[in-house]
Amino acid sequence: MPQAARARRLRRLTVLALGVTTALTLSACAAGDDRDGADTPTPSASPSTAPRGLLTKAEAKKAVDNYEKINNRANANQDVKLLGSVEAGQIYEQSSADFEQWETWSEKEQKHYESAFFYRDREYLIPAVDSGASWFAVKAHTSAAPKAGSALVVFDKVDGAYKVVMTVYSDEALPEIAVDEHGYVTPADPSQKVGGLAPDALSKSYEDFFETGGKTAGKTxxxxxxxxxxxxxxxxxxxxxxxxxxxEKFFAKEPAHPKVYALRLKNGGAVALFPTAHTSEMILKPRYMSGFDITPGPKEAVYDGSRRDVVTDEFEGQALAVLSPKAKPQVTGIEYALVDSR
Structure with a gap:
């Protein structure tokens, strides 16, 4: 997983044959952090009557500890195969791209990425086994970025093992997640509207900020x-x-891994982690196409170093949104990674 005390920055230096340069920057935050803090509430019912959780707190802790250990080892060696044993989904798309672009990073960035991180102040968000969910979440802070807000880290069952599939840090304090009398959280149906939007409609609606500057999304x-x-x-x-x-123009596209994860909030709303993606297209104006080319920047050149009239970049993202029955949805954390260029 990419560590984000260092906010991931996608910086493209695009050079015309006559020496003109341009830079496009997208800022983002990911991360990793330390030890247990807040515990999942203790079930109040007796063991004989209480429903079972998808897994126990001890099992969830073991999964998180294992992720830290393997992820830190993979980051130190840029071992994408090893990382794939504990990561999947959108976050693995981003982490894999980090490793591919490793040689374009500064020595300081590389050193930070290679340093170990741990989750701290963990709060395990475990659904009941009869909820139908295949995943659990952890709310935590990161040792790599002590001043960062809380993150929601989602572990889903992939190839028979719990792997991290999404991690998003919130710029704002997260509302209280609903917990039943047994200490279990309730997954929200991604297709069910909460206020004006359903969790699985967030990506398509949000990408309007990039496509039009928010002509529709700014109202939504x-x-x-x-x-x-x-x-x-x-x-x-x-x-x-x-x-x-x-x-340059942006175009929304289907995320590589479209699954949305959502939990009910105590106030009746929902918090959702959703995948999102877009393509950017930088193109020479017609009158310059016969005489000039665009030279891709270092990160773009990892995928295609040829000079061309059009530079098309693919970005995969993940985001966190808070949905309320009586207010507009709020996207309080989002990050994108360049994953391909042609």
């Missing part, structure tokens, strides 16, 4: 640090030195 979502950052990316467009030569 409450303003947050994440949404303002996405609008800034849209408005930033091509670097000023290239604006006379090229244009």
């Amino acid at each position: 979502f409450a303003e947050t640090k994440s949404s303002k950052g996405s609008i800034e990316v849209f408005k930033g467009g091509v670097d000023k030195d290239l604006r006379g030569y090229a244009t």
Whole structure:
């Protein structure tokens, strides 16, 4: 998993044959952290009458401990196969891309990524076995970024083992997650609306911030640090030195791993971790296509180093949203990673 005390930054340096450069930056946060803190509430009913959890707290702790150990080893050696034994889904798409782009990173970035991290202040969010869920979550902080907000880390059953499939840090305090009298959380149906949107409609709606600057999304979502950052990316467009030569547009696309994870909140709403993705297309203006080419930046060149009239980049993302029955949904954490360029 990418550590994000270092917010992942996607920086593209695109160079025209005549020496013009441009930079596009998307900011994001991931992370990893330390030890147990808050416990899952103790079931009040007797063992004979209480329902069983998907797994016990001890089993959940073991899964998290194992993830820390294996992830730290994989990060230190950029071992994508080893990482795949404990990661899957959107976060594995991003981590794999980090390893692919390793040589483009600064020595300081590499050193930070290789350093061990641990989850602390863990709160295990375990559903009942009869909920139908195949996953559990952990709310935690990270030793790698002590000042970062809480993260929700989702472990899903993949190939017979619990693997981390999503991790998103929230810019704002998370509302209280609903817990029943037995200490179990309740998964929310991703297809069921909470207020104006269902969790599985979040990605398509949110990507409008990149496609149009939020003409629709700005009315659908409450303003947050994440949404303002996405609008800034849209408005930033091509670097000023290239604006006379090229244009850039974003297009929503289906995420590589479309599964959405959602939990009921105590206030009747839901918190959702959802995958999201888009393509960016930088293209020379027609009058320059016969005489100029775009030279891809270092990270883009990992996938395709050829000079071309059009540079198409693929970004895979993951995000956290809070949905309320009586208010607009809030996206309080989002990150993207460049995973391909052509």
